[in-house]
Amino acid sequence: MEVLNLTSSDPSIFILMGIPGLEAAHVWISIPFAAFYIIGLLGNFMVLFLVGTEQTLHKPMYILICMLALTDIGMSTSVMPKTLCIFWFNLTVISVGGCLTQTFFLHMLSVMNSAVLVTMAFDRYVAICNPLRYTTILTNTRIAKLGLVGLTRAVLSMLPLSLLLSRQPFCASRTILHTYCEHMAVAKISCGDTTVNRMYGLLMAFVGTGLDLTLIVLSYSLIIRAIFSMSSKKAHQKALNTCTTHICVMLTSYTSFLFSSLTHRFGQGIAPYVHIILANLYFIIPPMLNPIIYGVKTKELHDKLGKYTCRR
Template sequence: MAASNFTQDDSPTFILTGIPGLEDAHIWISIPFAAFYMTALLANFTVLSIVAKEQSLHKPMYLLICMLALSDIVTSTSFIPKALGIFWFNLKSITLAGCLTQVFFFLASATVHSGVLMIMAIDRYVAICNPLRYTSILTNARIAKLGLVCVVRAVLFILPEPVLLSRLPFCANRIMPHTYCDTMVVAKLSCGDITGSKMYGLALAFVVTGFDLTVIATSYMLIARAVLQISSKKAHQKALSTCTAHILVILMAYPPGLFYILAHRFSEGITPYVHIILANLTYLMPPMLNPIVYGVKTKELRDKVVAFIGKRCSTDVPDYKTT
């Protein structure tokens, strides 16, 4: 349907085109997207299952890893199934309500993810700089409360975004050159004033992300100062090993996300399909890699994962012994 045939109504339907310019390659593009998504689900659910079953892993650090896994599952599930529906079945239409729901869950889960990374930085600070009081300062109950605060914060900060979008009039063009309902892509289809939505989204990115990054940076500066005061090289290596997984997860989360947000708002020279592929990979790769990083770098969790996989493999192998 041509864009000129759309008329204003109270419940508009949008058309997601997928990746413009690469329509003929949608099937091929869907293969790595689906593989990454299934790997993310499998890895994160495996971590959740192992931590839930193993009493020895019921500790603050592993509760935080579970919170991170849950946020990763919600983030990837909020947009990848729709993208695959476009690639495989040409399911391009989405209602305004569906679009706003996708925007809310996508942004809220990403905000929770950022909050959990901030709490993890505090956890590493206490573990290294105040190890004798670690168990009394960061109890499981306190970690659960901090996780709840992250969720409440995400809801309160993100909810105005879809509300602002819902108040915009959509008059003519409702074709979105994207695989999911990105906030700015939706706003740009409006024939009304989008200044409020644009400024709120930008302020939200800098306020929430800026606060979380400030806490993370402060925690690591205090950790670095404490480690440098210790002369033992073994202690240095142990501290670095303790923080390596968290640092890798931070590097996978913040730089690509901030680059995408800024590029979307200020750069007009990026080829559309490059921008859209980058947008998908920015929020798809961390959910796949985060549980792998923690599974490899955290010895206790790694041992449990190896034991779990070994047990599953041994039960799946048929017994050919005869009596």
């Protein structure tokens, strides 16, 4: 304990405590966390491999699936390696620079993930509501440009989080009660005024996510209206199946994000370890489930995977 106190007073480092109150169970908690992380990596890399090697999958929809896979890999990898090192080897020390870098990347990738989901909703809207112009409206080049716009938005909106944290004074305690450098978890240990940090974080969490959710709900409202106006039962069923896949992915991502954010900010009566476990699950559950959902529900991707597996 004395060594920990000496280390935690070092101005160049922070101490990540893992899950306070469940330290004795860290090894057991790490088993599902590691399993989910590995399954997510394998699934998303498989999606990237299939789309990259199969020429017939070089279409806007599958390019968007690849973008989602890349953000999923980045999100889980920005958090889980350090978390598992804390659970397995008690490597709790992280440099200030490393902590601020982790804060930037995990939040930036989360915003980028949301931007990809919005673009996917727009892709389905054009495909179902304006199918004759789909190939002219959504080309691969245009999808790449939309991805670049989403990345630029994510970087510009999340960079101030790390900059604001870097200007905060950290006095006696440098111990973060978390498994990773989440923005508010770091801000809470500052001995300065964190009002701007809190307000900016809240603004980005709810205005940014609220805008994305509004666009998605609007897109799917128009899509559902178009589906039910179709006279052909076959076309009706095909469109509904396509939308179901995307809706499942979006519910998985946004439900875990909103639940984690709301309990972290407003669930004062909830035990701290519940906040931390939920926050970690946001970074591993959607990346694990998304490739499974697309692999099962997207026929073309499912067929390519089956053919490649059988060939090998």
